[in-house]
Amino acid sequence: MVGMKLQLGVSALAVSALLALPGAALSAEPAKNVTFSKDVAPILQAKCQSCHEPGSIAPMSLMTYQEARPWARSIRERVSKRQMPPWHIDRSVGVQQFKNDMSLTDAQVETIVHWVDQGAPQGNPADMPPLKPPQTTLYWQAEVDGHGPPDIVVQSGEQTMPALHQDEWWRPLVDIPGLNEPRWAKIVEIRPSNIKGRKILHHSIAYQVLNPDNVDAVNTGTGRGGPGGVGFNASLDDRVNRRPQVMEWAIGKGYDQYMQGTGKLLLPGEKIAWDQHMHAAGEEITAGSELGIWLYPKGQEPKKRSFLIGFTGLKNGPGALDIPPNQVSHTEGYTVLRENTIITNFQPHFHLRGKAMQVEAILPTGNTQVISYVQDFNFNWMTNYIFTDEAAPVFPKGTIIHVTAWYDNTSNNKSNPDPNQWVGYGDRTVDEMAHAWMNVVYLTDAEYETLVAERKAKTPSTQDQQ
Numbered sequence: 001m002v003g004m005k006l007q008l009g010v011s012a013l014a015v016s017a018l019l020a021l022p023g024a025a026l027s028a029e030p031a032k033n034v035t036f037s038k039d040v041a042p043i044l045q046a047k048c049q050s051c052h053e054p055g056s057i058a059p060m061s062l063m064t065y066q067e068a069r070p071w072a073r074s075i076r077e078r079v080s081k082r083q084m085p086p087w088h089i090d091r092s093v094g095v096q097q098f099k100n101d102m103s104l105t106d107a108q109v110e111t112i113v114h115w116v117d118q119g120a121p122q123g124n125p126a127d128m129p130p131l132k133p134p135q136t137t138l139y140w141q142a143e144v145d146g147h148g149p150p151d152i153v154v155q156s157g158e159q160t161m162p163a164l165h166q167d168e169w170w171r172p173l174v175d176i177p178g179l180n181e182p183r184w185a186k187i188v189e190i191r192p193s194n195i196k197g198r199k200i201l202h203h204s205i206a207y208q209v210l211n212p213d214n215v216d217a218v219n220t221g222t223g224r225g226g227p228g229g230v231g232f233n234a235s236l237d238d239r240v241n242r243r244p245q246v247m248e249w250a251i252g253k254g255y256d257q258y259m260q261g262t263g264k265l266l267l268p269g270e271k272i273a274w275d276q277h278m279h280a281a282g283e284e285i286t287a288g289s290e291l292g293i294w295l296y297p298k299g300q301e302p303k304k305r306s307f308l309i310g311f312t313g314l315k316n317g318p319g320a321l322d323i324p325p326n327q328v329s330h331t332e333g334y335t336v337l338r339e340n341t342i343i344t345n346f347q348p349h350f351h352l353r354g355k356a357m358q359v360e361a362i363l364p365t366g367n368t369q370v371i372s373y374v375q376d377f378n379f380n381w382m383t384n385y386i387f388t389d390e391a392a393p394v395f396p397k398g399t400i401i402h403v404t405a406w407y408d409n410t411s412n413n414k415s416n417p418d419p420n421q422w423v424g425y426g427d428r429t430v431d432e433m434a435h436a437w438m439n440v441v442y443l444t445d446a447e448y449e450t451l452v453a454e455r456k457a458k459t460p461s462t463q464d465q466q
Helices: 002-013 036-047 065-080 108-118 141-149 195-199 210-218 446-457
Strands: 154-163 166-169 173-175 183-194 200-210 246-250 254-255 263-268 269-279 285-295 307-312 327-337 342-343 346-351 354-362 368-376 402-411 437-445
Touching: 036 195, 036 307, 065 108, 108 200, 108 346, 141 183, 141 254, 141 285, 154 166, 154 269, 183 195, 183 246, 183 368, 195 200, 195 285, 210 263, 246 285, 246 307, 246 346, 246 368, 254 346, 269 285, 307 402, 346 354, 354 437, 368 437, 437 446
Parallel strands: none
Antiparallel strands: 154 285, 166 269, 173 269, 183 254, 183 263, 183 285, 200 246, 200 269, 307 437, 327 402, 342 437, 346 437, 354 368, 354 402
16 A cells, blocks of 8 residues: 555656645534634644744734734635645655644644634634743743753854855854763754844754764764765774764754654763854844753663764765756655664755655565655755654665655746756755755664564554565
């Protein structure tokens, strides 16, 4: 069934269906009377207000009926097509259990659609839940989600971006404050250093500059060959000089939460090397990045490391990416798993022409399994889909991770600055790229066999891929 879904999905994407979005599947039963005060406001408070409030990143506030009513039809369209909240993963294939699911339930979508279809009534103002005060300062999403404040905050410092300017890449090297003994990270999150910084910071990557005793922090469990051999970990001799990635942040992303019992080991003397891409926003802005680190309590140190990998969607390397004007096109990339592997999250990464991405596992048996698929990628929301520990897929060594990426370089793509341009690989916002950021954990043969047996015992019908 999964293979059939994949075949149909890919063939459809190759033509006009790529650009279509499904509407909401609404119940045939008569709709109850729905009002803003009683039914819609609680949904907006729970799932939308953090962005749709004064001073936040959304273009309008939706806190009150008076603010939301003029946008009723737009809200209906965005919600029914599941463009908002920004949770764009396909709900019919791949992993569907997440730690950070911000999407609306089918019932919540129906409620909002029925409200608009019934004329968007206010209802009784006394039914309104108490207004939540808007956030007036920066916040950590992990803290909002109940994980408390970070234990360590690493600041990059700030620099000024002129109102009109070429893209810049700023790469400072800073210490990790207060790291006086070995500690394990369980959650990491990057944010701009101030509210306005969100306008100029396209992405920010934090690399770990290692203590020589921490060489096992470098990933050697994957390999890519061929002309696009960037990241091919053939040599173990240069591990001390390599910089593992702690986290990649891009517009709209939240945090990385590692699988229970796994994390990243930080040793005294280590530093963070920043790679920050900034672009002009029409006004002069001074900003940088901050890395929040949540630590495991002392005495609860994990036994496994988590590695962040950008699985490529470009089998012939960055130089071969060639997107013609006024066309929908696609590329593919392959990465071999050299170890038994658990994949714990999926975050597709494109720029303005990116449209869709599918991650598939090709097992040593020849069978295939879709891990995740995003059909309507939105450059403004680099959403990270964190799998629950029980649902995170596990694969044997020798499995190939196949990333397929589609690009919409036509006028149908509202994010496209110029559909008449040929587009190649590059770090600028107007260039393109394609990779899937995924954290992985490696298992020994015994650990892999034990985990597969445990999962088969719980849900035998869904574990036959092993």
